[in-house]
Amino acid sequence: MIRLSTVALAAVTLLTASSAMAAEFEVKMLNKSPDGQVMAFDPPFLRVQPGDTVRFVPTDKGHDAESIPGMVPDGATPFKGQISQEVSVKFDKPGLYGYRCVPHFGMGMVGLIAVGGDTSNLEAARQAKMPPIATKRMAVLLDQAAQSKTAESGATGAAR
Numbered sequence: 001m002i003r004l005s006t007v008a009l010a011a012v013t014l015l016t017a018s019s020a021m022a023a024e025f026e027v028k029m030l031n032k033s034p035d036g037q038v039m040a041f042d043p044p045f046l047r048v049q050p051g052d053t054v055r056f057v058p059t060d061k062g063h064d065a066e067s068i069p070g071m072v073p074d075g076a077t078p079f080k081g082q083i084s085q086e087v088s089v090k091f092d093k094p095g096l097y098g099y100r101c102v103p104h105f106g107m108g109m110v111g112l113i114a115v116g117g118d119t120s121n122l123e124a125a126r127q128a129k130m131p132p133i134a135t136k137r138m139a140v141l142l143d144q145a146a147q148s149k150t151a152e153s154g155a156t157g158a159a160r
Contacts, residue, residue, distance in 0.1 A: 022051040024088075027111060029056060029063035029101060039104040041065070041111035045141045047148065050116050053090045056081055056099075063101045068110070070128035071098030073121050094118035096125050096145055098138060108133030112141035119145055 025046055033040035041056075048054065056065035065087055066080040073095025081087030083103070091097065094116030101109035110130070126142055 022053065022090075023048065024053045024055060026055050026057055027065070028059040029065065029109075031060040031062075039101065039107040039109040041099075041101070041109065044111045044137070045114070045144050046111070047114045047145075048091055050092050050094055051090070052115075053088055054113060055086060055088045057086050058084045062103060063109070064103070065099050065111075066102060068098040068100050068128055068130065071096065071121075071125045073097070073115075073118070091115045095121045096142070098125055098128060098141075100130075100134065105134055106131045108137040110134045110138045110141070112138065112145060114145045114148070122146060 025048060027046065028042040030040050030042055032038050033042050033044075042059075046054065058064075061084045064081045064083045064085070067078040069078070072078055073093050076093040076095065076097070079087065079089045079099075091113065095114075095118045097113040097115065099111050099113070108131070122142060122145065126139075128138075130138060
């Protein structure tokens with residue numbers, strides 16, 4: 001009986017510890033970003049770890065956040081928020097997640113979340129169909145994800 005209690009206590013401790021290590025991030029949905037971009041997420045690019053949560057906050061009303069078809073890792077669950085409603089998304093599967101504000105997608109309101117160091121769906125994400133302004137903004141974000149992955153690889157290689 002003591003052994004079973006010890007095992008149960010160890011399991012609870014491990015679960016609590018892994019939950020405590022998960023972080024929460026906030027992305028604001030704005031009519032105008034701090035750098036002057038209209039219809040924007042702030043920040044537009046975010047790097048998180050598996051198990052972390054991102055809260056999409058409608059700082060300005062009339063926005064939502066939902067994943068862009070073709071821009072989530074294989075096997076990941078797409079997400080969809082409601083207009084003017086906060087939505088929290090826990091990212092468990094590593095990879096790149098492109099997201100948009102549906103009402104302002106044509107105006108280029110897109111963002112990107114890189115989960116873990118995995119950019120294996122980068123080329124698939126580049127092929128996703130989007131309106132011209134959204135495509136242009138997303139290309140910058142995807143380049144940023146690719147560059148930060150390269151920097152990580154370089155730093156890891158240099159440390160060896």
